[in-house]
Amino acid sequence: MWKSVASNALTLFIVLLAAAAGLVAWGRSEFNGPGPLTEAVCIQVERGASVASVSRNLEARGAVSDARIFRIGADYAGKARDLKFGSYMIPAGASMDEVLTALTQGGASTCGQEIQLLIGVAAAQAIVREMDPASNRFIEVAKFAPGEAAPAEYTEAMANPDMRYRVTLVEGATSWAVADALRKADFLSGELREVAPEGSLAPQSYDVEKGSDRAALIGRMASVQEQIMAELWPGRAADLPYDTPEQAMIMASIIEKETSVPEERGLVASVFVNRLRQGMRLQTDPTVIYGITKGEGVLGRGLRASELRRSTPYNTYVIDGLPPGPIANPGRASIAAALNPDTADYVFFVADGTGGHAFARTLAEHNENVARWRAIEKEQGASGSTGTQTGQ
Template identity: 60%
Template sequence: MWKSVASNALTLLIVGIFLLGGLVLWGKDQYTGPGPLAEAICVRVQPGARMGSVTNDLEEKGAVTSASIMRIGADYSDKTDQLKAGSFLVQPGASMEEIVDIITRGGANSCGSQIIYRIGVTSAQAEVRDFDAASGHYVEKAEFDLSSDAPKPEDFTRLRNQSDTAYRVVVAEGVTSWQVVDALGRIDVMDGEIAGVPDEGSLAPDSYEVRVGDDRAALIDQMQTKQRLILADAWANRVEDLPYDSPEEALIMASIIEKETGVASERRQVASVFVNRLNQGMRLQTDPTVIYGITKGEGVLGRGLRRSELDRETPYNTYVIPGLPPTPIANPGRASIEAAMDPEQTDFIFFVADGSGGHAFAETLADHNANVAKWRQIEAERANQ
């Protein structure tokens, strides 16, 4: 009898081991195999969240078949305590293993809500937008002028109070240092004071990630460090025989190029015009420098230049003074800095607007006058429309 009992027990044990092994294999397949998600979703992990609450939320959304299996898998891979706060995009069919990796790897938010502060040449705006996981694109919810005293949009207030909202400050090419400082002072998610306006041209136009409570002066330092590196790299790779003796002079030239054209393909041609003028002892004769002499970079002139302003001798009136003005007239981007260091090889010494947003270039005064006549005709036709 005892032999029979022992035999049955051994049989049950073997069957149990096989069943347990099968269950483990099934669980592993469930954890690593394709998930049930039919459309992409944005998973928000709040600061201080625990794996249990996140997996339960994912099961409710239909992203995983079993919150329990996902927790066991995360625990087995030692990732249970590695959750990162943020908003993360989960693609259709993502396995539990892939989702665990996404929410524990961290890094920049790949979806969710954003508030973007855009510092432009003519205005500073805040853009509020949400990520639409189904389309894979951000959808603008609201926009407002940073200088306005009007109440903020409801969507801004909503996202401002969300802990996982991402913030960016985007500085456009050609803005002045005063404009950057003025706009940063209006961004209420940042703290601290900026001691004075940084040197013109010293800030790198780019997109910068910021967080609630970040110091404004620290962001200025970041912009200056980036611009120094860009300038140093471009200067080290400059072509020979340029008519400026230092990186600082090249930066002045780059700022003029930046303000003269918004067409990327024209930058090196515009640079060639000014380099040719300097090499020939001609005056630069560029309106943006005159305008800077009037505004000091504090806002936009908002009108045309007067004859008296073009005739008056100031350090920035390149119709009157020889050579470069004493400082940059804006913060140029990398492309304009590189154009100043490597201008196109041309014989152009004139250019004028061509009506398409770009410019018509000329080697002789006669050709330039013909281009000017065409531009004035375009202006007249537009005025009569």
């Protein structure tokens, strides 16, 4: 009798074990297999949301087939507490594992609305934008200059407690422009008493929360810029005509202001390095302009001949070597170009009418390039400065 009971119990145990193994296998298949979505959806993770509430929302939106399996999978993967606030685009057919990764890996939100403060070279803009699921790109909903009357769309977006905020600093913007824009941004708080040293702020996008402290944000920007220079400085080329990271930052800022064409940065850097090595003056218009404006706004006109002759610390047509400080906040690519210029023997360049520049090795070649640019200017009815002449 006892043998029969034991045998039946063992049989039941084996059956239950097999059933459990089958259940685990099914759950793993459900978690890793293609999901039920037939088209992409935008899933929002609220601040402090639990995996339980998020899993129920995912099931209700049809992003996962079973909320319980999603929760168990999140626990098993050790990611149940790693949910990141934001809005995320979940593509059609995404598995539970892929959904979990999207909601826990962090980074910029990939759908929904956000308010962006865009700090550009010439002006700043406050922008309400929304991710378009069809194109997977942000579209502008409203835009205005900070400090001016805000449109209704902005006011409505500000009232949303789950709205995301982003501050984007464009390469080549000055520290004064950053301070001016941050002071006018009404979703930030705290006093900003001083303008950060020129060149000390890293151009990139920064996710912030409503009410974030302005000075703390400046500190973040400065910390990133320090990290970039610290990372790139040890790998600099040998025999550069500048000896310190501070001098390299000055050169990087000049490169940043001289060209907006990424593939030209190394060549522009080589021109200035060659000129410094040969004892030639840099003769670059952006430094002269900075000496006039001090970085506070744009000049808005061409340089006058008298301004090119005037002796100021930033007039590189008059002074030897580098100016006393950076003239803008350069991005990583310009810093890299300053530390590792292209190997070329150019010592002149001028605008070529395409947005780029024509480079030359001799003054005769350069004068021909300048003549072509003058003809283009005349044809286009342009007026004002011709850009860097380096040798005129």
